[in-house]
Amino acid sequence: MSAPSTEANGKRGPRGTVVIDAERCKGCELCIPACPPEVLRMSSNRNASGYLLPELLEGCTGCGACLMVCPDFCFEVYRFDPKAAEGA
């Protein structure tokens, strides 16, 4: 699980994150160049069907571009609430 951490992405902390349905993924790589801050990359992990899976690095903005270009509906997108995260 990923928590909003303040030091992770500069002072403000990460703005968003994604959940990836690894079992539905077909390893097409379309999400990789679609991510504006370039925080998605292919990993060497495979799902039960044998497809290589993407992984997320620090710096997701929660923009949702990955969700729009994934043909297999793998992405769920979240945005952190900056005020609540500061107070935490």
Place this chain on the structure above:
Amino acid sequence: MTDPNDPLRVIPTDAPPIGACRKTGDSLPPLTLMGEHDLCPGCGEPLALRQILDAIDAMDMAQRAIGTIGIGCYTALTSLMDIDLIQALHGRAPSVATGAKRMRPETLVFTLQGDGDMVNEGLQEVIHTAARGENVTCILLNNGVFGETGGHMTATTVLGQRTKNSIEGRDAGEHGFPILIGDLLARLEGTAYCARASVHDAKGVARTRRFLDRAFESQMKGQGFSFVEILTMCPTGWFLPTAEGPDYLDQELGAIHEVGELKKDGVLIES
């Protein structure tokens, strides 16, 4: 496994985050029964499907939408869709849509067809439906191949495009020229709205959604025939690695089938 010497920290993505956050995007498109489908890795058709369902949901038309479906890879996506659908014979969806809309004028009626289905098998259907000014929206998923039956050339295949039966590339002398169906339909008087989009990147997907919204609005205003052509990746039919599909779509098919609105409120938009 993840390399422990990698300086970049990998964020877990197997469960929702803890802490103050809100979900801004669901994995499944609205009005779907499930997300699993058998279309190829990197196929563009599910991207178009998401935008179609999103547009219907945003208009609150789920209970009054009727899709008439052609025959191609996208036909398999009907098992995901939780709206009323009628399966048409190959290429005949515009005529089925005509009947549905005339009997139920309060509904939102759209077709879902491929280039093989619409521009080869049933070309006269869509032309007559547009010429009659039927109040339906025809949606074309154009990948320049008969995808489902193995990636053969269609009437929209661009010159130079490699397909199963134009292995050296489509040649005008031998195979003739591609039909730019959007441009052709835009010129018919019965056509009120006509646009061409492409799902090669997130911006293109967002544009696809805008054009679908405008086509559906045009239909509900009773303006006449509306048409949205959506260029989609078919890496399997193009013999390409999935990652090369979007650029090939944009640079090869998109160079000939140019993206943009062609007609709005019955008025041609000259480029």
